[in-house]
Amino acid sequence: AQKVTQAQTEISVVEKEDVTLDCVYETRDTTYYLFWYKQPPSGELVFLIRRNSFDEQNEISGRYSWNFQKSTSSFNFTITASQVVDSAVYFCALSETLTQGGSEKLVFGKGTKLTVNP
Amino acid sequence: DSGVTQTPKHLITATGQRVTLRCSPRSGDLSVYWYQQSLDQGLQFLIQYYNGEERAKGNILERFSAQQFPDLHSELNLSSLELGDSALYFCASSVGQRGYNEQFFGPGTRLTVL
Numbered sequence: 001a002q003k004v005t006q007a008q009t010e011i012s013v014v015e016k017e018d019v020t021l022d023c024v025y026e027t028r029d030t031t032y033y034l035f036w037y038k039q040p041p042s043g044e045l046v047f048l049i050r051r052n053s054f055d056e057q058n059e060i061s062g063r064y065s066w067n068f069q070k071s072t073s074s075f076n077f078t079i080t081a082s083q084v085v086d087s088a089v090y091f092c093a094l095s096e097t098l099t100q101g102g103s104e105k106l107v108f109g110k111g112t113k114l115t116v117n118p
Numbered sequence: 119d120s121g122v123t124q125t126p127k128h129l130i131t132a133t134g135q136r137v138t139l140r141c142s143p144r145s146g147d148l149s150v151y152w153y154q155q156s157l158d159q160g161l162q163f164l165i166q167y168y169n170g171e172e173r174a175k176g177n178i179l180e181r182f183s184a185q186q187f188p189d190l191h192s193e194l195n196l197s198s199l200e201l202g203d204s205a206l207y208f209c210a211s212s213v214g215q216r217g218y219n220e221q222f223f224g225p226g227t228r229l230t231v232l
Contacts, residue, residue, distance in 0.1 A: 033218040044120065045208065045223035091161060095218035103174040104217030108161040 002027045002096040006109035013082055014117050021077045021112045023092030029053075034068065034075045035093040035106065045091070051075065082116045089113045121145065122224035124209050130230045136197040139227045143190055143211030149173065150192040151212075151221060152184055156205040167192055168215040199231045 003026040013019045025034065036048040049059060051068050059066045063080045079086055089111045095104045121144035131137055143150050152164040163176035167186035178184075181199075186192040196203060206226045212219040 037223075042225075043206065044225045045210075046120075047220050047222065050218070050220055098174050098217070103166070103215075105163040105166070105174055105176050106217065106221070107163075110160050 002107045004094050004109035006112050008112045010113045012115045018080050023075045025094045033095040037091045038088045040088040087116045120222040124224035128228050139194040141192045141209030147211035149212045151210040153208040154205045204231045
């Protein structure tokens with residue numbers, strides 16, 4: 001079965017530090033999608049990025065960047081110059097094919113709690 | 119604000135009882151997903167509906183059931199509640215039917231079973 005491992009349970013940094021959140025996945029699908037979601041203290045899950053397994057280009061969005069490496073089955077997330085508002089739990093997720101012909105579900109990692117201190 | 123609404127925000131009930139959680143998707147979204155988030159199990163997919171039909175099923179217990187109505191809102195029914203059902207229940211929605219589409223999550227319903 002598909003699996004997503006976020007080995008870092010909690011990370012604490014000081015504001016303006018760069019921080020990388022690790023995500024390692026296991027899948028038997030040849031086509032799959034990877035995601036990152038943010039869950040701030042308010043509780044709502046916020047979509048950050050979706051990546052197709054055929055697109056290994058790194059992506060940058062402001063202070064956020066993502067490094068997808070198929071060879072190591074990793075999809076790591078870096079926050080540059082972290083801010084207090086980045087404090088949240090971050091989840092990595094992987095799509096899993098449920099049946100032939102197209103239904104899927106998301107498999108989530110356990111999450112990494114990031115605390116950014118002023 | 120994702121545009122997905124869930125009611126109620128909090129629910130406290132006793133073991134053996136039955137509750138209904140409600141979700142309204144974003145305008146234009148046809149898929150609704152239900153998830154359970156608990157400390158021990160993490161975030162788990164329960165079930166997906168697309169345009170009124172069940173589309174995909176995850177780790178949903180037989181005591182739980184869901185449906186999606188013609189106006190596209192969805193309800194998750196939890197019956198014969200046990201202490202272990204205490205969790206945060208999320209609803210998410212997306213435009214298409216594929217489970218790998220970008221999903222927009224609601225604020226969740228926190229269920230406490232005493």
